[in-house]
Amino acid sequence: MEDYQVLIGLEMHCEISNTKTKVFSSAINGYSEEPNTHIAPLDMAFPGTLPVVNKEAIKLALKASMILHCEQPEYMYFERKNYYYPDLPKGYQITQETKPAPVGSYGYLDFDCKGKMTRVRINNIHLEEDAASSDHYPTFSTIDYNRAGVPLLELVTEPDLRSAEEAVAFLETMRSIYQYADISEADSRKGQIRCDVNVSIMDKDKDPSDPKNWGTKVEIKNVNSFGGVRDAINYEIERQIALKEEGKYEEMQQQTRRWDEDTFTTIYMRSKVDAIDYKYFVEPNIPKFKLSSTWLEEIRSSIPELAPERKEKYEKVYHLSEYDATILVKEKNVSDYYEKTIALGADPKGAANWITSVILGYLNKEEMDIKDLYLTPEMLFDLMNMVKEGKISSKQSKEVLNKVLELKKEPAVIVEELGMKQIGDDSLIRGIVVQLLDEHPDLIEDHRKGKNTFDFFVGQVMKATRGQANPSMTANIIREEMDKR
């Protein structure tokens, strides 16, 4: 490994999930477990149907183009990519080749990989339609057209990434951008993200900025998770190094392989000479149209605060640790939840503690999205207030939270049902304290000699009140009563 450097380029496909309808038809753009329920005649390519461009999809694609510092085209065009496959009902995909011009060309993105800022150049980003999805069984296959025509953004990077870690960090940053910019849920569990990975190796001492020094490109198709991207890259690097060491690297042709999730290997599909000729030409049913500068400005100004800016705010304004801030901004839904809680008036540090230490743990365990959590930001705020106002102790509050999640009842109801009222009655606590001190004069003496027996008394009061005594009130009373003796 130390003799080589690695060049990695990514093609990241991400469905745009935040449009109401598909990119060229009026069918609903939505994830559904029920197959073949979101379909318009065009999605199955019935004769005579025509594509009509979804303006919202173009807007979101342009937004992504701007975030990636790409150039936007003067005119929008679409092209046909012609090939036969059962999941492609028209026999062609409407897409944008790099010519005349896709929604974005020649940009870059700076991203954080383990604390180091890294820049990757973006060759282009383009808008296209997704294919139908198919499932294969031993004697038959099924096709689900729900996905056919869902808007898809394909992002193509230059081979600027140097390791699997960098590739994954880049993909995570992109996912965060798609989520924060309200372009897509970018959920790989729903199959919304798919990647093709290009890997080549070259000698360590050569200059990677000169394409002449590059090795032979191997494209790995259809890697559907970030973990898969990492494993596929690492496998491919080792495979290529082994070929070098065996002196067989020079024989290797430029080729396409696929990632096999069962064997954790890449499998040969075809060499460059067998590459499919897609016979691109401009889609005649979508007239080219000019992008007005006012519309572009409108889109540019609609780009919201993204994760890095929120993180900075959390550290500088809310004084959170870098660690907590990083955790909170990782998923937009979590960050939104946090911001909502704060907007209600919650203490930023307290809310951050709740989310990072308790709620995220619960979500992880349950494999759940924070959107689906029963505890709303309003409930969390109420719970934090009960502690602040001394109605319940902080220890009790954790128990309340668990019950809220378990029983799906509001915090106030749970507190009522468990009879969890904090005891703030001075005379009641004082009575217990006086009795305790009477029973243990020796410990008062120890305390005076500098030995810590104070906590023992607090503990005993808590025991006697089943944890319901207000802790700070208890401490004050013990101190007062000791001083009296």
Added chain:
Amino acid sequence: MMEKGLVELHEALKEGKVTSEELVQESLKKSKEVQEKYNAFVTILEDAKAGEVTDDILSGIPYGIKDNYSTKGILSTGSSNTLKDYVPFFTATAISNLNAHGAIPVNKTVLDEFGMGGTGTTGHTGIVRNPWDKSRMCAGSSAGSACAVAAGVYPYATGSDTGDSIRKPAAYCGIVGYKPTYGMISRYGLFPFASSLDHCGVLTRSVEDASIVVDAMKGIDKNDMTSWDSHDMHLHDSLTKDVKGMKVCTIKEIADPSMYPHASKELKEHLENFHKTLEHFKELGVEVEEVSVDTTLLNAEPSVYVVISCAEATSNMSNLTGISFGPRAEADNYIDMMKKYRTEGFSPLIKRRFVIGSYVLQAENKERYFHNAQRVRRLLVNKWKELFKTYDAVVLPVGSGPAKKFDEDADMLDKNTAVLEEHLQIGNFGGFPSITIPDGFIDDLPVGINITGDCYQDIRVLNLAYALESTMPYKNQIAKEVH
């Protein structure tokens, strides 16, 4: 009654001289006769019902639909075995528009398979015969529509036109064929051949009827991004025979008899007749001039059409796999299923075009063929646009004479008359409004003249045709079998 024009029929209906039911029954009866003699229909809608007669001229009057228009609940085959049992669940916008005007469809007409032919002989239900002479073709691809209108089944039938598929059959059948500016009529629901060239249009027996029908068919459609808003354009209301002061040109290299030293007798007569017709224009006060266009550019035209139309067609028809619609083929895997369906379903002519289309789009050929064809297309369109700066229309003869016999293969290009046969395709390259009307007879068989104007100048084109038609006795003529 069915030999009459739309306005006359409408008046008869309004005055109660005839009912919609009587018209529908007459049209169905004639449909059966015409089917028997000329084989013009894929489907006759036996259960067609009379419609309410309103103030709309089209209400209650029967018409025919070319079988490449999608019609909900009615077999729509494109005259292809690949869709021989296909019953769509949505109706083409142009047809919905006509039906909203109260028009009554009575049959679906035969075409060359998916519009990809000019003979009317390649439909899956067999050849369509010319009602003037059964040994001759109607031309295509709107063969059944042209045949039925000429034979007096109804006053009009819809057509589609990718190269000359409305305007040439109109000439061969002695009727009017009009395709308006690209995008004036929505293509939603029209089975595509070559999307950048495909136009909807109509075949009628008079210019007036063509204007009435297109008024009803046209309109911007949210389902077709290439359609445009023409609600301020009233074709029928704008008709006038006063064309004094308008200017037209003809093109020497296409229409002058001196260009054809070895011309057949038919061709000579056709061109002479054409020049005689131009005299009518002069009598109407229209200036007629002859211009010259570079023959190198003109001679490139037929190949440009072949390259672009085949390229788009091969892609447009990739949806025909027999998987989700069409008669699914039985095979061991999906690739063989598709292959078998397409091999058995398409006629040899279409397959030849698919091969050409794939060839010209291949990476190693695309620049030389496809992109060059697009460049020449632009040059031709620019040349015509330049002419339209000076002239209201370009006027040319249609084809090289009357309808051809079935034993002459009209799809093979004769080098000498290729441009004469194919020049109407320039109207598709530019999306220009273009109309053919009958202008005479050769050996008792009709021939036609074409008038083509600049985009959005449909009214000018129609008025030139309307005025010219009034100087000749062919308006509303019905085919009389001569052989």
